Amino acid sequence: MDNISFIINQLAEEREQYFNAVAPPIIQTSNFTFKDFKSLRETFEDEFSGEYIYTKSRNPTVDILRKKIAALQGSEDALVTNSGSSAIFCSILANVKAGDHIISVAKPYSWAARMFEVVLPRFNITHTYVDGRDIQNFVNACQENTTLIYLESPNSWDFQLQDLQAVADFAKPRNITTIIDNSYCSPIYQKPHKFGIDLCLHSATKYIAGHSDTVAGVITGSRERIKKIFDSELSNSGTSISPFNAWLLIRGLRTLEIRLQRISETTVKVVDFLKNHPKIERVIFPFDKDFPQYELAQKQMTGACGLLTIIPKELDYQEIELFSLSLKNFLLAVSWGGHESLIMPKAAGMKPEIYDKTNPEHRMIRLYIGLEDADFLIEDLRNALELI
Numbered sequence: 001m002d003n004i005s006f007i008i009n010q011l012a013e014e015r016e017q018y019f020n021a022v023a024p025p026i027i028q029t030s031n032f033t034f035k036d037f038k039s040l041r042e043t044f045e046d047e048f049s050g051e052y053i054y055t056k057s058r059n060p061t062v063d064i065l066r067k068k069i070a071a072l073q074g075s076e077d078a079l080v081t082n083s084g085s086s087a088i089f090c091s092i093l094a095n096v097k098a099g100d101h102i103i104s105v106a107k108p109y110s111w112a113a114r115m116f117e118v119v120l121p122r123f124n125i126t127h128t129y130v131d132g133r134d135i136q137n138f139v140n141a142c143q144e145n146t147t148l149i150y151l152e153s154p155n156s157w158d159f160q161l162q163d164l165q166a167v168a169d170f171a172k173p174r175n176i177t178t179i180i181d182n183s184y185c186s187p188i189y190q191k192p193h194k195f196g197i198d199l200c201l202h203s204a205t206k207y208i209a210g211h212s213d214t215v216a217g218v219i220t221g222s223r224e225r226i227k228k229i230f231d232s233e234l235s236n237s238g239t240s241i242s243p244f245n246a247w248l249l250i251r252g253l254r255t256l257e258i259r260l261q262r263i264s265e266t267t268v269k270v271v272d273f274l275k276n277h278p279k280i281e282r283v284i285f286p287f288d289k290d291f292p293q294y295e296l297a298q299k300q301m302t303g304a305c306g307l308l309t310i311i312p313k314e315l316d317y318q319e320i321e322l323f324s325l326s327l328k329n330f331l332l333a334v335s336w337g338g339h340e341s342l343i344m345p346k347a348a349g350m351k352p353e354i355y356d357k358t359n360p361e362h363r364m365i366r367l368y369i370g371l372e373d374a375d376f377l378i379e380d381l382r383n384a385l386e387l388i
Contacts (some may be wrong), residue, residue: 004072008253012067026061047235052152057235065250069208072253073186073200073222077227079234079268080246084183084203085111085219086239091199092148095177099122102296104150105132105162107183112150128321132162133293134269138170151197152179153300156336157309157346157366158191159184159286161293164272164300168196181339183207187220188260189303199225206337207305210259214245259339262371263306268311268368269374270353270381274310279385281360284309306369307336312388315363317355320347324365326384329377336368341377 018025032052034040041051047057055062062080069076076372088111094100104116106129116127130137132151149171153162164180171178180192181197186207193202204216219229234240241249266350267285275283275290283290286297287304296306312323324332330343346364347355356362370379 007071012064036041062246066244076223078220080241081217081239084217090233092234100147102127102148116301135166162196212338214248265372266370282311319351329380339371341370
């Protein structure tokens with residue numbers, strides 16, 4: 001199913017069951033009753049497919065969202081968790097056992113890295129980080145006990161890509177599970193399952209929610225894989241999303257496609273401005289023709305959203321700070337994907353004495369383009385750049 005308009009407006013919304021209301025209700029209950037022993041017994045045997053029993057496991061409002069997310073991502077089923085990091089935790093833990101080996105792209109999202117480096121080693125699970133831009137690096141890192149490959153394509157700083165088809169073709173004959181963090185593209189602009197990737201994750205806090213007012217995560221995949229995570233890791237960790245937050249995500253989905261269109265159009269204008277500014281050394285954006293993996297981006301992605309990185313010409317720590325704080329219409333904050341434009345300098349994560357202005361990575365400044373007018377944002381950037 002690929003009719004986005006139908007998915008976001010109609011799919012799974014059986015309005016005659018709730019008084020013909022246009023918006024689905026928030027079924028704000030922890031518990032559900034049963035009319036007989038047989039129904040209760042059958043649900044105990046299979047909470048995933050049975051009747052509703054307890055909102056920690058399943059809830060009608062959450063299930064509407066699950067069906068929409070699965071259809072948008074092109075998967076058989078989906079789970080929605082209470083954060084992106086819990087989606088990472090549950091999906092990885094469900095697919096490894098003591099003594100296994102994981103291959104991950106280098107410099108993954110911080111909570112994925114913490115799981116690889118701190119949590120899993122307690123159970124003798126090892127990992128190897130690779131430069132994911134070359135499939136041969138995955139081949140070289142593979143061991144007899146490799147059971148999982150973890151991807152981020154694009155990642156959220158320099159937007160390195162992995163060839164999803166090549167990774168899947170390598171992994172499947174070896175029974176290696178593949179997982180991708182697809183937050184950058186959203187379900188609208190990239191369909192990893194189409195290339196053979198097993199599980200797809202999102203920080204739904206970002207584009208899917210879209211309003212910077214809720215935190216959530218998404219896991220999509222085959223019904224068999226999703227049930228496996230539901231039956232153990234999700235239910236055991238209690239990381240399901242609340243009905244109210246699921247309702248907020250359904251609301252966010254209503255405008256997902258149109259928000260991404262607006263953000264993408266504005267981002268192209270901002271990128272063009274920054275590429276031609278004399279104080280900017282480099283702009284990194286996957287759909288810019290100067291991006292090193294531009295052809296692969298065009299092959300795998302149908303669009304690029306609002307996240308880009310600039311590397312200004314050599315600035316000291318104080319100048320990075322001055323530029324960041326001089327912007328009036330970009331908020332200094334983490335995350336992205338909401339209505340508001342943001343700025344996040346890499347230097348903010350390091351002490352001034354460590355900062356090296358000759359190191360391009362230290363000078364990286366990530367911008368997120370929100371729903372504001374392009375000229376409004378460009379003028380703000382122009383004024384701040386004049387001060388450095």
